Amino acid sequence: MTKSIFTFVVFAVAALPLSAHAGDVKAGQDLALDRAKGNCLACHTIKGGDAPSSVGRELAGIKRRFPNRADLVEILMDEPKRNLVAPMPPFGRNRILTRSEIEKIIDFLYTL
Amino acid sequence: MIRALFLAGGIALLSLPAVAATQAEAEAALAAAQAAETEAVAAKAAWTPTEAALTAAQKALAAGNWDEAKAAADEALALAKLSVEQANEEKTSWRNAVFR
Amino acid sequence: MRHRFVATLNSVCALLLAMAPAKADGGTVPEAERTAFQAFFFAKFPKVAKEDFGNGPYAVNEGMRKQWQEIMQFPPYELALDEGHAEWDKPFANGKHYADCFDNKGEGIRQTYPRFIAATGQVETLEGAINRCRVENGEPPLEPMTGTMASLAAVMSQSSRGKPFAITIPDDPRALAAYERGKEFFYSRKGQLGVSCASCHMSPAGERMRGDILAPALGILAGMPIYRSDWGSMGTSIRRISTCSSQTRALPLKADDEEYRNLEYFMSYMSNGIPIVGPGTRP
Numbered sequence: 457m458t459k460s461i462f463t464f465v466v467f468a469v470a471a472l473p474l475s476a477h478a479g480d481v482k483a484g485q486d487l488a489l490d491r492a493k494g495n496c497l498a499c500h501t502i503k504g505g506d507a508p509s510s511v512g513r514e515l516a517g518i519k520r521r522f523p524n525r526a527d528l529v530e531i532l533m534d535e536p537k538r539n540l541v542a543p544m545p546p547f548g549r550n551r552i553l554t555r556s557e558i559e560k561i562i563d564f565l566y567t568l
Numbered sequence: 569m570i571r572a573l574f575l576a577g578g579i580a581l582l583s584l585p586a587v588a589a590t591q592a593e594a595e596a597a598l599a600a601a602q603a604a605e606t607e608a609v610a611a612k613a614a615w616t617p618t619e620a621a622l623t624a625a626q627k628a629l630a631a632g633n634w635d636e637a638k639a640a641a642d643e644a645l646a647l648a649k650l651s652v653e654q655a656n657e658e659k660t661s662w663r664n665a666v667f668r
Numbered sequence: 669m670r671h672r673f674v675a676t677l678n679s680v681c682a683l684l685l686a687m688a689p690a691k692a693d694g695g696t697v698p699e700a701e702r703t704a705f706q707a708f709f710f711a712k713f714p715k716v717a718k719e720d721f722g723n724g725p726y727a728v729n730e731g732m733r734k735q736w737q738e739i740m741q742f743p744p745y746e747l748a749l750d751e752g753h754a755e756w757d758k759p760f761a762n763g764k765h766y767a768d769c770f771d772n773k774g775e776g777i778r779q780t781y782p783r784f785i786a787a788t789g790q791v792e793t794l795e796g797a798i799n800r801c802r803v804e805n806g807e808p809p810l811e812p813m814t815g816t817m818a819s820l821a822a823v824m825s826q827s828s829r830g831k832p833f834a835i836t837i838p839d840d841p842r843a844l845a846a847y848e849r850g851k852e853f854f855y856s857r858k859g860q861l862g863v864s865c866a867s868c869h870m871s872p873a874g875e876r877m878r879g880d881i882l883a884p885a886l887g888i889l890a891g892m893p894i895y896r897s898d899w900g901s902m903g904t905s906i907r908r909i910s911t912c913s914s915q916t917r918a919l920p921l922k923a924d925d926e927e928y929r930n931l932e933y934f935m936s937y938m939s940n941g942i943p944i945v946g947p948g949t950r951p
Binding site for chain 3: 663
């Protein structure tokens with residue numbers, strides 16, 4: 457009985473969402489650069505990227521520009537809602553990216 | 569290392585559908601998705617990823633993968649509905665973008 | 669919060685505007701809109717001459733322009749022009765020619781297309797007119813995006829080079845409605861990417877998307893049809909529009925869909941006064 461409870465608790469704790477760590481940042485970078493996913497380089501310049509795109513602002517100094525993580529979530533979920541003429545797709549709303557993918561991309565953005 | 573193993577196990581357990589999909593459920597999901605997409609096409613609002621999800625669902629169904637078929641069909645249904653929603657919303661909100 | 673207020677204000681204004689009577693031509697809503705539309709681009713690109721807008725990315729980017737000048741030493745649409753002339757001169761089975769279907773034997777008229785056709789109550793594009801000519805003379809319609817159709821469009825465009833777009837909206841509520849539908853299409857977000865034509869070809873015009881430069885919407889159809897390197901072949905305006913639908917992850921409509929024809933009508937009217945430069949070339 458005790459062993460079952462112990463196993464259950466270990467599984468439950470292990471399944472709790474983790475805060476950002478190296479794995480999520482790498483996953484977030486892959487998602488950002490994947491043309492079928494974020495495809496961020498299509499419009500944004502990112503250091504280390506291979507495209508000098510200028511439709512959107514360069515993705516740099518993100519921590520300074522967006523200290524409030526919730527703002528980045530809003531932007532990636534549905535930027536046209538915040539800015540009616542935004543050329544940025546509503547990634548979350550139109551299911552281009554899942555919420556989980558967006559969180560990982562934000563973890564990556566915060567390293568820029 | 570042990571933590572990682574437990575983590576993987578926990579996530580694996582949580583990822584499995586509570587109950588495996590039956591053939592009937594997968595077929596029903598596909599029919600619902602196809603109906604929604606027909607509506608989207610009629611509204612000239614259809615998206616290409618919806619079509620891709622429908623194709624994936626049909627393939628999985630043909631191969632007897634009910635879980636996969638239902639998941640793809642559910643995604644197609646969600647996309648088809650979103651595409652019609654966007655078109656309906658845009659019927660009024662497009663004016664906000666007109667350059668004056 | 670502010671955007672919601674602006675949105676509501678815009679909706680109220682739109683409602684009031686829609687209720688106001690609008691004549692269909694001269695000193696009216698479309699003309700005012702055209703003036704504003706062009707003013708936006710003339711202000712954004714003060715160094716670009718009117719006659720250059722039809723060259724799209726090459727008009728607004730120095731680096732692209734240099735590449736273009738090299739390409740234009742051997743224009744990639746020359747073969748299409750040769751094919752187009754040969755096809756144009758060939759009689760139909762009934763002995764008639766393309767020239768019999770058009771004003772001025774089809775020469776120097778491309779800038780007046782698309783046209784609103786009273787008999788059908790619909791907009792007819794250049795390619796639509798070419799196919800109607802064929803069908804009325806017992807010939808099967810051409811696939812409208814490439815091949816022979818593009819070659820014929822190239823010939824007609826070349827004969828109009830330098831002539832400014834001169835699209836008319838006749839005093840017919842159906843014509844005005846077609847213009848309005850085209851305008852709605854231009855500004856409506858579409859596809860899974862949820863962007864409109866305006867999203868990319870107004871404010872971001874001239875900006876870089878990976879290796880491409882976004883063309884300004886003004887004059888964008890004046891350069892058609894195009895030899896597009898990405899296709900390795902010619903394409904009419906409808907081919908490019910259809911490709912754009914796919915690129916935004918929208919399922920393309922049928923090539924002769926009324927929505928696309930209305931879009932071309934609106935975009936061409938917005939470009940009245942901009943000279944034809946087609947056929948053209950693109951990356």
